[in-house]
Amino acid sequence: MKCLVIHGPNLNMLGKRNQSLYGSLTMQDINALLSNTYPEVDFTFFQSNHEGLIIDLLQNTEEYDALMINPGGLAHHSVILRDAFELVTCKKAVVHLSDIEHREYFRRFDILKPLADVYVIGQKEQSYVLAMKELIEKHLQ
Template identity: 30%
Template sequence: MKIIIINGPNLNLLGIREKTVYGNESFETYFEKLKGKFTNLELEYYQSNVEGELINKLHKVGFSYDGIVFNGGGYTHTSVAISDAIAAINTPVAEVHISNIHAREEFRHLSLITKECAGMITGFGLMGYDMALYYLSTKS
């Protein structure tokens, strides 16, 4: 089973930025742990700070992969284009947010992509990625 994790803007700074919100571990380090936990999955990771690159990646993998774990970062709340890209593909998408977006600034409470995703996991730190992978790997 082939699953890709796609992270959006500023998530390349995990472990460096706002440690009280996002923790002190880089995503690359955490990704290695995920690969060790989910040995039955073929996992890939992609990150971009550029909206169009995220859309291109969704288009590229959205018809051939078994699942996508997607954290759109700030684009979650602003990008109709990413929402449309998710709607256009066949591969199921699990939306993940490290922080609880509903406990933060009001503008973060709205996700434009949730309606196009299988579900949203928010507020469980990096463990949200584990939850999403578990869901996608057991989905028939």
């Protein structure tokens, strides 16, 4: 199984950001956690602070069996990201480290949520692990 993991804006700053919300692991630590937990999965990891680069990548996902994205703040307002996410045909997950549904009012709505096959929030780094478990289960169905 091939899985593309996309980390959105500011996720390259994990470990330096508010650890009570986002945990203490860095983005590299999360990538290693996924790779070590699911050695049978062929992961490709990508991070960008630039929305257009993420959209370009979403438009070229044919070679993957699964996609996992943490869109960061783009989840709350980026219609163009939503449009690109909607075109992805493989099983797809949206994850958030924090529980966005219980944070500031402007973070509570995720425009990608209705399009996701898997949606996991508020479990810090375990959001990624739990979402990958569900993606694998859906892939095997």
